[in-house]
Amino acid sequence: MAALARLFKTQFPFLLRRSLSTTTTTATVSEIQPQRQRPNSSILFPLTDDPKGSRNFQWVFLGCPGVGKGTYAGRLSSLLGVPHIATGDLVREELSSSGPLSHQLEEIVNQGKLVSDEIIFNLLSKRLEAGESKGESGFILDGFPRTIRQSEILDEATEIDLVINLKLREDVLIEKCLGRRICSECGKSFNLASINAKAENGYPEITMAPLLPPPQCSSKLITRADDTEPVVRERLRIYKEQSEPVEDYYRKQGKLMEFDLPGGIPESWPKLLEALNLDDYGDKRSAAA
Secondary structure (H helix, E strand, C coil), X not given: CCCCCCCCCCCCXXXXXXXXXXXXXXXXXXXHCCCEECCCCCCEECCCXXXXXXXXXXXXXXXXXXXCHHHHHHHHHHHHCCCEEEHHHHXXXXXXXXXXXXXXXXXXXXXXXXXXXXXXXXXXXXXXXXXXXXXXXXXXXXXXXXXXXXXXXXHHHCXXXXXXXXXXXXXXXXXXXXXXXXXXXXXXEEECCCXXXXXXXXXXXXXXXXXXXXXXXXXXXXXXXXXXXXXXXXXXXXXXXXXXXXXXXXXXXXXXXEEECCCCHHHHHHHHHHHCCCCCCHHHHHHHC
16 A cells, blocks of 8 residues: 555644555556546546556545445456455444544534545555555555545655546435335445436436346345435535535545436446546456446
8 A cells, every 4th residue: 555654643642643555555546557547538548656566556436425435446446456445434433333423423423424534544544554555556545535624644755556437417316315225244345225206406317227136135234324305415515515625625635536427336337437437447347347
């Protein structure tokens, strides 16, 4: 993983203080494809600030809660061989533990509030240290940064190559969130919502098939405590308020790629690969699909 020694400032003394390894152990951008410019765009996808390919991808995923950041970041993680680090997963892992932050986090999440920088930095630092011990290289961040302050701290520590902003109309987002289920036994996520949103107000028609569980999980499905309509709407309101400055921050750097999801995974995944110039990436594409 690329050097992040200065990711967390001195006002957070409990956070990372060690440099993380910059040794690449998997394919780099230059090994996958030469850079190509998308039509009508000044951004080259994929991006790297290191022409020698001495480190791996360092990407960020932005997008509203429930848009599918984890799904697509996870698939790209498998495709590119870089770790997917999702702050939402880190929060849920802490919630399910008996750690010192679990009770505080439970109250915050159930009210639809965003977790403080201090807590996120704490959880993220532990994850980065664990990755360092395993020799990880590069990252796809999901859920971080979400504020200008976090973006600036990250920029002080390392170079972000590309920021992918997933977008989906709000009515579909809400329906997706309310349809989410988790198997209490295996931990896998599913979605019971069958979405057929008509074209309106300039938005195209969107169809998304449900992601149904296998028979062995059907009777063990649970709903996340924060997946209620009032909480979902509040999360979306707060996210929009905080995300627009972050999007503009990376847009001004020429690193923001905005991607409107055209539908579910079967429709969106090939389009996303095409936008990233990874649509011809051989057998690994089918392996991640």
